[in-house]
Amino acid sequence: MPSETAPSVVPTADDPPPDFVVVDVETACPRVSSICQIGIVGFRGGAEVFSYEMLVDPHDAFSPFNIRIHGISADHVAGKPSFAHIHPTVDAHLSGRITVAHSNFDKGALAAACRVHDRTPIRTTWLDSVRVAQRAWPDLPSHRLNVLTKYLGIRHKHHDALSDARAAGLVVVRAIEHTGIDLAGWLAPFAARGGTAPKAAKDGPLKGERIAILGGPRDGPLARQLAGAGARVLSSVGLTTTMLVVSNEQPYGRFYHAAPAYRRAEELRRAGSSLAILTEAEIAHRLETR
Incomplete structure (x- = not known):
């Protein structure tokens, strides 16, 4: 059963800005634009400073597979706002900041939802906590979020957007503590690692692929x-x-x-x-x- 946590007030200009924010979304079906729940958590000085969670009417079908994963169905989002309605709040939390997400799924989902609902793209600097974890704890057999939270002793309800966002943020906090690499240090390698794909050879067994x-x-x-x-x-x-x-x-x-x-x-x-x-x-x- 999804949580019914009330959304927080968007931080004002007088509040100290967070060092980074974390976002996680759940989707109703394989279309990544079908956001049905979003969670956002802000961190400053290694501690949580605000959280926001909202069930969202995706105006799309719910697949049985996705319902089994997160437990959210059409009944849960009946009467809830659409992504178009919450876009200003999401944009206020993320734009101009460092935004953490566990893999690129959430980044792609937000971009797709903005396109589908004809809203402006969210401009933020992304940091993938999967890659942070891979570098901080390279010997782990998996860097999935539920594996990391078990290893690090973080309380976590998997596939609940707010809990997933909070957990991914704590993974980054623990990685900073564990390695001594600050937030700027985690960002620098990934900007450099974006990398250009090597040029395809003129001939070979995979030519044309x-x-x-x-x-x-x-x-x-x-x-x-x-x-x-x-x-x-x-x-x-x-x-x-x-x-x-x-x-x-x-x-x-x-x-x-x-x-x-x-x-x-x-x-x-x-x-x-x-x-x-x-x-x-x-x-x-x-x-x-x-």
Whole structure:
């Protein structure tokens, strides 16, 4: 059952600004624009300073799969505001600040909701807490949020937007404490790691393939291997993607099927695309046998 926490008052100009804010959303169906719950938490000096949570009417269908994940159904959002109505509040919390999200799913969902509801994009500096956790605790077998909170002893109700946002924020706080790297330090590597994908070789066994990588950087070893075999390495799964390769570095563990890129690839396949989904081991074997 989703929480019914009342939304907080938007901090005023007289309040000290947070060091960073954290956002998490739940969606009603595979369309990432179908936000049905949003949670935002502000942190300053390593402590929570405000929180905001709202159930949202996505004006979209609820899929049984998504309902099983978060427990939110159409009945829960009846009479709740749409994303268009809460956009000014969300924008006030996030715009011009550092915004943490656990993976890029929430970033993509907010961008899609802004497009669908004809609202201005939210301008913020994003920090992925998955990548923070990967660097802070590289030996963990998975960096999914529920795995991290169990490891770090953080109280957490998985797939509740407010609890997920709070937990992701505490992961960043603990990573700062654990490594001694401050917030600016965590931002710098990711700006540099955005990386340019290697240029596809003129010929090779993957010539003509347009490949997205789930969980690996666009300029990493896997990307270089694929480009060296003639493939064009893409930044995301789209209509022209011919293959999704699941990297050994992906942070979802055995639950990688829930990753946004994987779900998007499956959605395209159901719509008739011939897009192939392979693991890093499978693509390596294919290259060895060609």
